[in-house]
Amino acid sequence: MPEGHTVHRIARQLTLDLVGRPLAVSSPQGRFAAAAARLDGHVMESASAVGKHLFCAFSSGDVLRVHLGLYGAWDFHGRLTPLTPGEAAWGSLGAPRLRRAVRMGEDERESPADEGGLVAGVPHDDGPFPPEPVGAVRVRLASNTTVADLRGPSACEVLDPDEAAAVVARLGPDPASETDLDAAGAEVVRRLRARGVAVGQLLMDQSVVAGIGNIYRAELLFRARLDPWTPGRQVPAEVARALWDDWARLLPDGIATGVMLTREDLTPDERRAALTDRTLRHWVYGRAGEPCRVCGTPVVVEDMAARKLYRCPRCQTRP
DNA sequence: TTCGCATGAGAAA
């Protein structure tokens, strides 16, 4: 999925263009029709992200919770405010949607493949407004000027505020939604070191620390030069803390750029190139068999809890 | 045109 940075970007886009207005809420696909009717016509008062969960609070008192899972994405149409002032807006946030670049005309450039979608001018697409829903749109949130279409989410439900709070309570700290990063870090260290499970698995456990997915997991562990198979209990406190601190650095960068660029060794020019060339972005993720960028040893891929785990068998060691 | 895979995670066994 879309790891945590993407969901924060979605929350920001919704905040910029749909929050504070009464919205037409519908379910073109039909699977969310009854719940959509409850929200329809109400004002979206806030949109926020915790880990990979998106929460949209409505004036009716209802909270829309969305989790994109592996396939989900939001497609935006109509007027869009660039998330970064001066830059183009993103038409699609979530799972890869490269093909949309073909659909949407000429003066677009392809967005970073990692994030899918395309970058276009603002407004970023032509044609009648609102556009006809394309494919299975679970939820459409529409103002007079902006449409957000949700497709393929693994979770999409209406909760009351207490239920939404209960979801958040089950999550570990998210650096982008915590006010006290130091205290949150201490809690993550405690949770990481409380179990004998492999640290590679613990970083993916959303109840330990929220928002990390398979790419950030692999990259954080490489950056720490830590063997992912090290049991959590054997990770020294300072190493666990460094993992959190590193996550707290990478996440804001990912939110700002929309790209999971995890290499701190790049020159500014190389960094610019890496924003559009995925083969330059990562230390180990997706690089099975290719030489480690530090020592040249072939990067290894193996299964960990049914997910692909990438690591350098030489650089990443046990404490 | 078909098939396998993917940035995820809850349920079932």
Next chain:
DNA sequence: TTCTCCTGCGAAT
């Protein structure tokens, strides 16, 4: 651990 949700891309056919 395995299944399932369910979407789109890209490699293979």
